[in-house]
Amino acid sequence: MVATPTKINYDIKDINLAGVGKQRIEWAAREMPVLAQITERFRQEKPFAGIRLVACCHVTTETANLAIALQAGGADAILIASNPLSTQDDVAACLVKDYGIPVFAIKGEDNATYHRHVQTALDHKPNIIIDDGSDVVATLVKERQHQLADLIGTTEETTTGIVRLEAMFKDGVLTFPAMNVNDAETKHFFDNRYGTGQSTLDGIIRATNVLLAGKNLVVAGYGWCGKGVAMRGRGLGANVIVTEINPVKAIEAAMDGFRVMPMAEAATIGDVFVTVTGNKHIIREEHFAVMKDGAMVCNSGHFDIEIDLEALKTLSTEIKEVRNFTQQYILKNGKSVIVIGEGRLVNLAAAEGHPSAVMDMSFANQALACEYLVKNKETLQPGIHSIPTEVDQEIAALKLQGMGINIDSLTPEQIEYMNSWTVGT
Incomplete structure (x- = not known):
């Protein structure tokens, strides 16, 4: 020391x-x-x-x-x-x-x-x-x-x-x-997928004590972080929906067994929303306006710009703290939207990362x-x-x-085979 x-x-x-x-x-x-x-x-x-x-x-x-x-x-x-x-x-x-x-x-x-x-x-x-x-x-x-x-x-x-x-x-x-x-x-294979996947849901649960089983969990972005959140969400029994702009990643999400749709459509049916894109204003005014009463939104991307909180404020008549790191926005249409962790990294704002x-x-x-x-x-x-x-x-x-795990190593014969073009099948 x-x-x-x-x-x-x-x-x-x-x-x-x-x-x-x-x-x-x-x-x-x-x-x-x-x-x-x-x-x-x-x-x-x-x-x-x-x-x-x-x-x-x-x-x-x-x-x-x-x-x-x-x-x-x-x-x-x-x-x-x-x-x-x-x-x-x-x-x-x-x-x-x-x-x-x-x-x-x-x-x-x-x-x-x-x-x-x-x-x-x-x-x-x-x-x-x-x-x-x-x-x-x-x-x-x-x-x-x-x-x-x-x-x-x-x-x-x-x-x-x-x-x-x-x-x-x-x-x-x-x-x-x-x-x-x-x-x-x-x-990124491990930190982004397993780390973000587990810790994001940990932050959501610590902040809200919500039961994810049976909920529609909307994951915005299907990079390695999004894959982790979707995988862990499904493990907890959530119905996972993925939104994407990349057609290849969208196909991958679909073939991994998740529903894929635009955010405008997902906004009307989602219960919990997680943004993990690295871009700004993924959830915007038009999305807040059509959300269910009590829909929860949070972000696990690095900066607090993925959720347009300024737009949410303009739609709201009141903002109140309902739990630690959990704010309820009362909208002019009578519904409410719950924001976890002020739109910042939810796994660190409301949990331990x-x-x-x-x-x-x-x-x-x-x-x-x-x-x-x-x-x-x-x-x-x-x-x-x-x-x-x-x-x-x-x-x-x-x-x-x-971790106490041992793996195989190549034999000389296998090394020769992998480095030669003259040896066929």
Whole structure:
């Protein structure tokens, strides 16, 4: 454990919550064997010695274990929240008090505070940025061009953030390497599908105590996150409806056994709505106007723009808090719409985010992506880079080892067959 420095700058809710946070961080670590092995290697090798690192992430128990790993590797790291409602205040307190890691994150912080923390992060003059949603990177490019010379690169693990990085590259402003952690197989196949699938429904149930069995659950978007929500919703007995704009994904959803229709049609029959698209205004004024009385809407995409809450406000005569993280909008037509988690990430606003076992692989990718940037800083070109296949395979092998699972390996005969064109059937 690292002793707290005599003076450390931070902005958290309450340092006295550290004891509870420490217990929860250690509990999460039990389910994160891959990151634990990486942390131990980092502690020996110090790959980040002399590196200033900023992490803009959801401040959870799992993120805490990533921050501890980076610190063990020698990083001069600070942590800020990537979403105003995703911070676990006890975790933030523990990182400050017990590990001496500066944290700038408060659950429920307003937008002004959030943007101030982004500026604080950039004041650290980072060499590496771990970003969720690319807010820190975008702010750096727009407002602090003079600091770009210090930047080795960035890592991004959200679909939303990758979309923004691709737009930056297209516009010619991505002048540094960016590691696409989101598309690593050991990330999106598991984190997006199993993590988002379970934690989204966990958030809905914690906030509302609603029985999903027999309900019409509308899932907007059938990417890996949407697939996870739909799969878990069906497992709980919901009648799942998928809305899509991509014909291939729509066919896939249909062949997976889900009903597929436009949102305008789904809006009239849905009981619970979940948006997971990475786009804006998926549920709009015309959809609210035709919803059932008491329909519930929530979002599990990164930013709070998928549900057009401003339009909902204009349709409403009253807004009241009916449960924690649950607001009832009374519409002018006499019906009501329930919004969970203020339209922000419901799994973090109303629950604890992804299970630790899933984030073990995601954060292993983050840690190794940062190491890859440092090791290859002289040769990596500006642009978006995939996680090397060998890193993906290493993480998967370590995860299997941690789960006590063994697999087969190819025989010499099989290797020869797969590498030869002269051997037929």
